[in-house]
Each structure stands twice: as C-alpha cells, then as structure tokens.
Amino acid sequence: MRDRSALGPAAESSDGGSGGPVRVLVVLYALFALAAGARAGVQLSTRFAEAPVAYLLSALAAVVYVVATVGLVRGGRGGRRTALAAILVELVGVLVVGTLSLADPAAFPDETVWSGYGRGYGYVPLLLPVLGLLLLRRGTAGRTS
C-alpha cells in the first residue's frame, strides 16, 4: 500500500465544528467570491453604463459570497448565523435573478453570476446554497444532540 501512504497520513475524524465538509464549502464560497468579485470589478470599472442593474447585482452577489465565506471560516454560533443569512440571500438572489434573466433578457444584456440560475458556472450557484443549508443544518443538529 505504498501509494496509499503517499496519499497522506491517516485522517482525523471530523466531529462537527468548522472543519470537515464545511471546509469544502468554504473553498466553493471563496471561489465564487473571487469569481463574482472579479467579474463585478471588471464590469463596474470598464462598462458600468451599459447595464448598471446587472453589474450592481454582480457586485451584490460578490458581497454575499464574501460574507458567507467569512461566516463559515469564523464558525461558532455567530459565524454560522452570518453564513446562514448570507446563504438565504444567495438562494433568493439566484432564484429571482435567474427567473428575471430568463423572463426579461433585455434587462440583463450582460451575464451575471446568477443569470439563468448560474448556467455560466455549471449551475453551481444554484446548488451551492442548497448544499450550504444542508451542511449547516447537519452541523447544528449534530451539536445539539
């Protein structure tokens, strides 16, 4: 089993807290914070007048992802509550923006992270809040029982 040891030392078990699966969630949120933030930065600084609403939504999405990332990293009661609020805003945002972008494409001449329920990003923006809510619920249930 030489290749198995090359895979690294044996893992410790994850019992709730901010480690384990939640850390994978942190990576996903950090990636989307980066993606949405960079996209909003470019859009707002180079062509704000073309589609102000869409670009401000990109910026809002970036802020939501950053807040969720910070909340998840901090952990604890406060961190979890912050993350939960951000993830709920995210879920509403992706559903509302996704629906509007399909119903009224003229209002969204340029893509945002949440356009078409996140189709430009493999629908991960739609799956992420669901995954986030499930993991946060699981963590809370594990701690109270």
Added chain:
Amino acid sequence: MQISLVVAVTVVAGVLTLLGLASTLARRQIGLVHLAGAGLLEGLLVVQAVVAGVAIAGGDAPADTPTFLGYLVGALLIPVAGVLWARTERTRWAGTVLAVAAAAIGVMVWRLLQLWEASGA
C-alpha cells in the same frame, strides 16, 4: 495561449482532482503526491501567465483584456490557496478541498482560452 499548454494544465488539474478525491475516499489527509501535483500545476500556470503576458506586451491582446487578466491572476492564486487551506485540514476532507481547487483551474483554463481566442487575432 497555446492549446498544448491548456491541455497539459487540464490533465494535471484532472489528475490532482482525482488524487484529492482518492485521499478523501481512503480517509487520508493530503500527502506528498498532492503537493507535487499542485506544484506542477502551479508551474504550468506560471508558464502560461508568462507566455500570455509576453504576448499582451507584444500587442497581441484579447478583446476583453481586463477579464482575461482577472482569470489569469486568479488561476495563479487558487492552487496556492487550495494547498494552504488543505494542509491545515486534518480530516479526510482535505483532499476534497484540493480537488475543488484543481477542478476550478481545469474549468478556468478553458475560459481563458475562450477569452483569448475572442481577440480575433
């Protein structure tokens, strides 16, 4: 932007993704194999950034240069951040952390190529 470099990055990122998932399935933290893979990936990304930077400096810029540069620099940061974050994780999810980072690179590099070819040059 050379297609051979993009393919090489994709292959290394794909292997690193599988290695990360493998260590999660084997209930292991990340090991030397992962560090070597991430190092190789970062090396390829640096080469790609230098090649693209030289081309842009030579006047061969993509149509949407700011976005292109955003992806280029973002891609350089992700493997480093992924390794740092995965190394401090003591549970088996360390590998998945790295796998997600590597998979993101695999996607980003094709988006980079797409942005580059939109130059029409």
